[in-house]
Amino acid sequence: MSASSITRRVAATVLAAGAVVSALALPASADDGSHRQRPRVEISAVQADSPGRDDRSNRSLNAEWVEITNTTRRSIDLKGWTLRDEQNNRYRFGDVRLQGGATLRIHTGSGRETRQDVFQNRRDYVWDNRSDSASLCDEHGRTVDTEFWGRHRRY
Numbered sequence: 001m002s003a004s005s006i007t008r009r010v011a012a013t014v015l016a017a018g019a020v021v022s023a024l025a026l027p028a029s030a031d032d033g034s035h036r037q038r039p040r041v042e043i044s045a046v047q048a049d050s051p052g053r054d055d056r057s058n059r060s061l062n063a064e065w066v067e068i069t070n071t072t073r074r075s076i077d078l079k080g081w082t083l084r085d086e087q088n089n090r091y092r093f094g095d096v097r098l099q100g101g102a103t104l105r106i107h108t109g110s111g112r113e114t115r116q117d118v119f120q121n122r123r124d125y126v127w128d129n130r131s132d133s134a135s136l137c138d139e140h141g142r143t144v145d146t147e148f149w150g151r152h153r154r155y
Contacts, residue, residue, distance in 0.1 A: 041076055043147040044069040044103060046134055048127035056124065061109030064127055066134045066147075073100040080139035086132050091120045 043066060050063040066083060070076050078093040083106055091106060096118060098104055104116060108126050111119045120126065127134065131150025137143050 039145045040072050041068055041070050041078075041081075041098065041136065042145045043067070043134055043136055046127065046147050046149065048132060048149060049129040050125070054125065058109040058111075061122065061125065062107040062111055062119070064108045064125055065105050066127070067103050067105045068098070068136060068145075069103045070098040070100055075099045078104075081144075082137045082141075084135050084137070085126055085128070087128075089126045091126075093118070 045067040047063065047065050050060045052060060052063070054060060068083075076098050078096040078098055081093045082090050083093075084090045096104070099115070102115070104118060107117060107119045108122050109119060110121045111117065113119060128150070133146055133148045135143055135146040
């Protein structure tokens with residue numbers, strides 16, 4: 001066997017091995033799409049059952065809340081985003097910017113809005129104490145995250 005044919009065989013083997021290694025090293029995002037990416041904004045906590053008596057006082061209504069967290073480093077404009085329950089009660093975010101890594105609590109009742117707290121200005125409870133879900137949708141109506149509790153059907 002000549003030196004040039006040996007060199008060609010070695011080169012072909014090295015190229016083939018490189019192709020196999022490259023294919024195995026592809027990132028998961030280039031996979032088949034079956035892996036879900038973590039949402040940029042997610043529902044991080046829910047207080048569906050207001051502590052104490054459900055007397056519809058503003059204090060009791062505000063003890064019912066949903067928290068959302070921005071899991072990125074960049075701020076996200078929530079204008080037009082919605083938060084809804086299984087009965088389709090909706091809260092639409094106004095001019096709210098959620099800073100990177102920040103958490104926002106959405107209360108049911110009324111109050112003075114801050115960077116950490118916004119209010120739905122409702123006079124009745126939204127979240128069912130025993131079984132419900134909270135769904136966060138972006139400005140295009142796409143569901144970003146959903147949190148379930150209690151007994152119900154998941155789709």
